Amino acid sequence: MRDVAIVGAGMTRFGELWDASLRDLFVEAALAGLGSAGADRVDSIYVGNMAAGQFVGQEHLGPLMADHLGMHGVPAVRIESACASGGAALRMGFLDIASGQSDLVLVAGVEKMTDGADVTNVLATASDQETEVYHGITFPGLYAMIARLRMERGTTTEEDLHWIAVKNHRHGAMNPKAQFRREISVDDVARSTMVAEPLRMLHCSPVSDGAAAVLLAPLDQARRYTDRPVRIAGSGMATSTIALADRPDPADLDVVRLSAERAYAMAGMSPERVQLAEVHDCFTVAEVCCLEALHLANGSEASQAARTGYSALGGRVPVNTSGGLKSKGHPVGATGVAQVIELFDQLRGEAGERQVPDAHVGLAQNMGGSGASSVVHILERV
Amino acid sequence: MRDVAIVGAGMTRFGELWDASLRDLFVEAALAGLGSAGADRVDSIYVGNMAAGQFVGQEHLGPLMADHLGMHGVPAVRIESACASGGAALRMGFLDIASGQSDLVLVAGVEKMTDGADVTNVLATASDQETEVYHGITFPGLYAMIARLRMERGTTTEEDLHWIAVKNHRHGAMNPKAQFRREISVDDVARSTMVAEPLRMLHCSPVSDGAAAVLLAPLDQARRYTDRPVRIAGSGMATSTIALADRPDPADLDVVRLSAERAYAMAGMSPERVQLAEVHDCFTVAEVCCLEALHLANGSEASQAARTGYSALGGRVPVNTSGGLKSKGHPVGATGVAQVIELFDQLRGEAGERQVPDAHVGLAQNMGGSGASSVVHILERV
Numbered sequence: 001m002r003d004v005a006i007v008g009a010g011m012t013r014f015g016e017l018w019d020a021s022l023r024d025l026f027v028e029a030a031l032a033g034l035g036s037a038g039a040d041r042v043d044s045i046y047v048g049n050m051a052a053g054q055f056v057g058q059e060h061l062g063p064l065m066a067d068h069l070g071m072h073g074v075p076a077v078r079i080e081s082a083c084a085s086g087g088a089a090l091r092m093g094f095l096d097i098a099s100g101q102s103d104l105v106l107v108a109g110v111e112k113m114t115d116g117a118d119v120t121n122v123l124a125t126a127s128d129q130e131t132e133v134y135h136g137i138t139f140p141g142l143y144a145m146i147a148r149l150r151m152e153r154g155t156t157t158e159e160d161l162h163w164i165a166v167k168n169h170r171h172g173a174m175n176p177k178a179q180f181r182r183e184i185s186v187d188d189v190a191r192s193t194m195v196a197e198p199l200r201m202l203h204c205s206p207v208s209d210g211a212a213a214v215l216l217a218p219l220d221q222a223r224r225y226t227d228r229p230v231r232i233a234g235s236g237m238a239t240s241t242i243a244l245a246d247r248p249d250p251a252d253l254d255v256v257r258l259s260a261e262r263a264y265a266m267a268g269m270s271p272e273r274v275q276l277a278e279v280h281d282c283f284t285v286a287e288v289c290c291l292e293a294l295h296l297a298n299g300s301e302a303s304q305a306a307r308t309g310y311s312a313l314g315g316r317v318p319v320n321t322s323g324g325l326k327s328k329g330h331p332v333g334a335t336g337v338a339q340v341i342e343l344f345d346q347l348r349g350e351a352g353e354r355q356v357p358d359a360h361v362g363l364a365q366n367m368g369g370s371g372a373s374s375v376v377h378i379l380e381r382v
Numbered sequence: 383m384r385d386v387a388i389v390g391a392g393m394t395r396f397g398e399l400w401d402a403s404l405r406d407l408f409v410e411a412a413l414a415g416l417g418s419a420g421a422d423r424v425d426s427i428y429v430g431n432m433a434a435g436q437f438v439g440q441e442h443l444g445p446l447m448a449d450h451l452g453m454h455g456v457p458a459v460r461i462e463s464a465c466a467s468g469g470a471a472l473r474m475g476f477l478d479i480a481s482g483q484s485d486l487v488l489v490a491g492v493e494k495m496t497d498g499a500d501v502t503n504v505l506a507t508a509s510d511q512e513t514e515v516y517h518g519i520t521f522p523g524l525y526a527m528i529a530r531l532r533m534e535r536g537t538t539t540e541e542d543l544h545w546i547a548v549k550n551h552r553h554g555a556m557n558p559k560a561q562f563r564r565e566i567s568v569d570d571v572a573r574s575t576m577v578a579e580p581l582r583m584l585h586c587s588p589v590s591d592g593a594a595a596v597l598l599a600p601l602d603q604a605r606r607y608t609d610r611p612v613r614i615a616g617s618g619m620a621t622s623t624i625a626l627a628d629r630p631d632p633a634d635l636d637v638v639r640l641s642a643e644r645a646y647a648m649a650g651m652s653p654e655r656v657q658l659a660e661v662h663d664c665f666t667v668a669e670v671c672c673l674e675a676l677h678l679a680n681g682s683e684a685s686q687a688a689r690t691g692y693s694a695l696g697g698r699v700p701v702n703t704s705g706g707l708k709s710k711g712h713p714v715g716a717t718g719v720a721q722v723i724e725l726f727d728q729l730r731g732e733a734g735e736r737q738v739p740d741a742h743v744g745l746a747q748n749m750g751g752s753g754a755s756s757v758v759h760i761l762e763r764v
Contacts, residue, residue, distance in 0.1 A: 001482045053436045053507050057515065060464040060508040063621035063754035073640050075619035076755070077470045080460040082442040088459045092474060099481035100383045125435050126442040133439065237457035239445035258455050372445035373458070
């Protein structure tokens with residue numbers, strides 16, 4: 001396998017972007033990514049998208065986006081793994097370059113969620129239609145059960161979760177691309193509307209529009225495009241049961257552990273090497289489960305990581321310096337690519353006031369469903 | 383890149399399979415494919431599917447199918463390129479093996495279309511939502527315009543098209559997996575209900591349920607699984623404008639030509655080497671356009687190929703010996719994989735009464751939309 005590098009990146013602002021369509025968002029992010037690398041044509045395009053068919057009545061995003069990007073003829077395909085679609089698309093682009101088939105690949109995630117669809121029910125189609133959706137449960141309820149289980153075991157408290165939202169908003173307030181650029185307090189979280197007990201509105205990532213794009217090239221060709229390429233040192237993907245109730249321990253995201261162990265093995269790195277991480281905080285409790293499963297913190301450390309500062313900027317492993325899904329926003333198909341863009345910026349020393357000093361190794365973890373699929377990428381400055 | 387072989391295959395019958403769900407269909411095909419190769423676990427799974435979110439309210443098919451197949455933990459992702467989803471999924475599996483990442487990959491396409499969804503409108507989400515669907519056109523109308531254009535130019539007649547349906551039903555009558563195992567006459571076609579002038583019901587592929595699966599391995603490991611592996615000699619993908627009206631010549635499927643030329647180049651073969659082909663006859667006129675664009679017949683030869691026997695069993699290049707989409711059925715996400723299974727059977731000499739004598743090289747062409755995406759694979763007996 002050839003070594004693969006990220007050589008360019010671009011993204012839209014995340015938010016309720018009512019003046020931009022699905023294709024507008026994609027093209028804006030893709031052109032920014034291409035421009036950053038001085039490239040105008042690629043060998044292949046991977047589009048990460050969860051549910052444009054349901055959200056805006058449009059499948060077949062591969063040719064649509066190649067066409068609207070002015071790249072007539074270029075192979076282009078959509079990759080879907082629910083909210084992990086962006087990470088999964090990155091993995092496909094990685095394999096395409098690694099195989100020797102392509103020398104320059106565009107990977108872009110996009111989602112347009114605010115055009116009037118019944119968002120919570122569309123998202124629920126990422127859970128088990130026959131055993132979960134049919135009985136009326138949606139994702140806030142599924143993650144609430146994970147949170148409740150952890151609280152009943154005494155491993156995580158409500159206040160631990162409040163602090164995760166506070167920390168991620170503090171980070172996101174410094175991110176010009178974030179949907180919510182404002183700090184919130186523990187009190188704000190504790191008093192916000194209950195959604196699915198114990199999860200309140202400020203424990204939940206928002207409904208967002210947005211797109212994010214990266215350009216991949218073989219590492220030995222990367223300096224044609226940038227003097228600061230970032231190597232993809234490891235890529236790991238895993239699946240678990242799609243239905244939460246089918247797992248031996250629903251509070252343990254085994255899929256995250258497995259995907260991470262595969263990525264660490266490919267990178268030849270231990271978790272101690274990771275200096276910062278973007279993890280899938282679709283609900284605050286997910287960030288706790290992920291830190292544990294990624295071996296970035298042990299049980300009580302993980303639960304209290306935001307409160308103690310362990311996972312805040314300046315702490316042992318800053319987590320979600322971008323603001324995470326919670327503050328930056330969560331256009332589901334774009335999220336996995338946007339996570340990697342935060343690492344790309346950090347590892348190149350371009351993260352502005354959010355910069356983690358002397359960052360060499362970062363990890364991105366992107367999740368689908370209630371932990372049915374997970375993709376982990378480990379990035380390294382070269 | 384490592385050489386890649388198909389080492390096993392399995393599929394369900396195609397048809398209105400009301401007693402089987404989406405996951406049932408997938409698992410039946412996948413287990414048949416695994417069984418044929420004596421395998422029980424793979425390194426990676428690619429699911430070709432166009433629109434299960436819209437058809438049956440289920441996205442996130444990667445983990446769902448890995449889970450229901452009993453392959454906990456295995457990386458699994460859905461690949462979508464409208465009706466070319468199966469071919470695109472095969473290409474991803476090919477790249478995964480070629481890269482060295484995986485040593486055994488399951489590629490399976492599946493679609494469940496008869497569960498009550500508004501099928502024609504769901505399929506229309508593969509065309510351009512903003513410039514085509516919004517104005518009310520669906521695929522029968524788009525392909526009817528292609529047919530009308532060819533008829534007005536005098537390159538293709540209505541009767542040429544009738545013969546394609548007749549030929550494909552003759553082939554399909556010999557295929558135990560086909561949805562319509564009966565011969566039809568030119569008169570039957572000419573008298574069938576008009577759908578979108580000049581296309582009548584018997585010019586159109588049906589609405590179908592079904593799944594098809596193949597197993598891929600590196601060629602140098604293939605004999606662990608079978609003594610008759612079939613090599614993927616070439617894989618080519620291309621896109622064109624998603625909207626038919628945006629193409630310089632809507633009657634010319636440039637996307638097919640480009641994808642074929644890429645596959646021929648990778649295989650190091652000229653079209654003369656191709657002894658049989660499965661092409662995307664979603665409407666009869668598509669088979670004419672494809673034969674031309676694949677360089678398997680020139681203009682008038684292509685139009686008259688079914689009538690003259692050129693493309694029938696026993697002719698110069700038997701086309702759609704499986705019955706094609708027209709007679710075998712067209713569960714859209716499964717089609718691209720099922721095409722390749724027909725070639726796999728033919729190249730191994732296992733096609734029964736449909737056998738093309740001494741077949742060494744076959745080509746499969748799978749199309750998305752009205753020619754917005756196309757995937758071509760060239761298979762070779764080894």
